[in-house]
Amino acid sequence: MLNYLWSSMILVGLLWGAAAGNLGEITQGLLESAQDAVALGITMLGMMTFWCGIMEIGKRAGLLEWFTRKMDPLLNFLFPDLKADHPARAPIAVNMAANMLGLGMAATPAGILAMRKMDEGSGRATSAMCTFLILNISSLQLIPVNMIAYRSQYGSADPGAVMGPALFATSCSTLAAVIFCKIMQKMDQKMDPVRERKREQRSFGR
Structure with a gap:
């Protein structure tokens, strides 16, 4: 399209x-x-290469595992369906950290990996997958590195001036996203018994 x-x-x-x-x-x-x-493209390639390298160093040094453990309370709150040993938790943590730094392109590989790990093969998006997608769309940014790089590339007198407005705007969008996700999770939990009864009825009908 x-x-x-x-x-x-x-x-x-x-x-x-x-x-x-x-x-x-x-x-x-x-x-x-x-x-x-x-x-x-050359400017952004350099930025992305640098931060992907930093993340790879962090992975090999065990910092990502440490970071994931530190994010456990937040991950438990946002993704109650994912157990502590779920393989998607580490790439979710990496994706969220990259988005907080405004590194949308660097966050993409971890985001794709997290979605694949959460896919249950049912052909239906799970609650955790929907929550993760919405949080990526809202994308809280503490330091909008990519935006600062864009502004610097095009000759802005103060490339970092966007930090305050970006933090405010993405904080509001992320707060709205979290509230929406928690409401939908509650509704999904209420609908689970109804879906189970319908599945049982279909099985009985066969």
Whole structure:
């Protein structure tokens, strides 16, 4: 769907530029944008490589296990369905730590791994999977490293000025996400007996 959307936007822009006689400006804009994209990509590649390296060092040194244990109270509160020895807890902790640092790209591999570990193979998203997804969308950011890098790349006079507003906005979104998830978990618990009865009725009917 997104491919069609972006393709349509590009096509409409080219047709509009051709109709207005601005193809020269469009070509120049494309070249400048491509140059900016390469420069930004190199900057973000360096940032992501650095933080992924830090996380790998932490993993080999046992810091991630220590960090996961320290996050046990929070993980128990957010994911009551995941037992203490569940294999998804470590990648969840890494993902949350990366998101708090504003490293969305660095958080992605751990997030995918956590989802795979939580998948029960039933074809239905579990409560823990839904909670994890919503928390990723809200994404509390203590230090928005990526945003600061973007602002620095584009010549901001004060790249770190975004820290306060980002912390406030993501705190509000994360609080709303946690409240929503806890409400849905309660509703899901109430629905479990109903689902169980329906499964029993279907089994009896067969």
